[in-house]
Amino acid sequence: MIRLALITAGSVVLAGCATASGAPVGTEATTAPATPAGSSDAPDTMRWLYGSGEAAAASIQTWRQIADYAVAVASAGATPRSVPMGLPGYEGGIGAPSCTSDDGVQKPLAAVFDVDETVLLNTGYEYWQALSGKGFDPAEWGQWERGGAGIAPPVPGAVTGIRRLREAGITVIFNTNRDTGSAAGTVAALEAAGVGPAVHRETLFLRGDDAMGGRKDGRRARIAETHCVIAMAGDNLGDFADVLNEDESAIQQRRAMVARGDYARLWGNGWFLVPNPVYGAWQEGTIDQVFPPETRWRPQIGDAPAIMEQ
Numbered sequence: 001m002i003r004l005a006l007i008t009a010g011s012v013v014l015a016g017c018a019t020a021s022g023a024p025v026g027t028e029a030t031t032a033p034a035t036p037a038g039s040s041d042a043p044d045t046m047r048w049l050y051g052s053g054e055a056a057a058a059s060i061q062t063w064r065q066i067a068d069y070a071v072a073v074a075s076a077g078a079t080p081r082s083v084p085m086g087l088p089g090y091e092g093g094i095g096a097p098s099c100t101s102d103d104g105v106q107k108p109l110a111a112v113f114d115v116d117e118t119v120l121l122n123t124g125y126e127y128w129q130a131l132s133g134k135g136f137d138p139a140e141w142g143q144w145e146r147g148g149a150g151i152a153p154p155v156p157g158a159v160t161g162i163r164r165l166r167e168a169g170i171t172v173i174f175n176t177n178r179d180t181g182s183a184a185g186t187v188a189a190l191e192a193a194g195v196g197p198a199v200h201r202e203t204l205f206l207r208g209d210d211a212m213g214g215r216k217d218g219r220r221a222r223i224a225e226t227h228c229v230i231a232m233a234g235d236n237l238g239d240f241a242d243v244l245n246e247d248e249s250a251i252q253q254r255r256a257m258v259a260r261g262d263y264a265r266l267w268g269n270g271w272f273l274v275p276n277p278v279y280g281a282w283q284e285g286t287i288d289q290v291f292p293p294e295t296r297w298r299p300q301i302g303d304a305p306a307i308m309e310q
Helices: 044-051 053-075 092-096 124-133 138-147 158-167 179-190 218-224 251-258
Strands: 109-113 170-178 205-206 228-234 272-275
Touching: 044 053, 044 124, 044 158, 053 109, 053 124, 053 228, 053 272, 109 218, 138 170, 138 179, 158 170, 170 179, 170 218, 179 205, 205 218, 218 228
Parallel strands: 109 170, 109 228, 170 205, 228 272
Antiparallel strands: none
């Protein structure tokens, strides 16, 4: 998960603060009753991710694919290969470390997951974002990280998928950009959602566990020292390799990078993306950046001179 400014429905007037005329509550100014804030339209992206049956179906589908793939790899009998993990210097070009330790022993199998909008849905925090119309506030997000346990439900399909992985002997490891100061709150949230247990710096890695900030390659390298990672899932490209988020403003180049060659072969084949239209590194791009010249079209304007169609 990478948290950027949220797409919200705009500022929402909270009832009980002032009348529409600006007069304090309790004066004689008469106004029409205020519309309850919660009855305002939620942003379309939030409607889809947190409210729609389509989002639930897509999540369940993805988690079934994750479990099917990883369990099949674990049951194959042959020595497995790690998925590429964005680590430079390893065989494979995009970082597929060895599944055998220096003493020749096979490392235990693991699957690595982002947390927010991959395993947990931050519905409580997003409710406040939609209600208040505010942009992302790090202090408020910190409160949510520490105290959201029991309010954040699991992503549909995650509980069953994670149970299947553990039953197959695959260690589940969480690699999230939640802060180290929220370790206890994150462990509690995972437990409450039915996808725990998690142990900080063993099966839970957080921003601040190394000096790389929000970049995850360092944490992935640490996980690869002790485990053979056969599957990874997240809602952002940085959950798979930092190189994919090196230039978030290079819209078409970033898209082409993951849609061709070595990276393209990984989707559904060790790497699994969980849809998140609410926030993320994708929140970049002008109209001209999103639509390259060869894809642009305009309708003809009646019998107007050709110069007007240019």
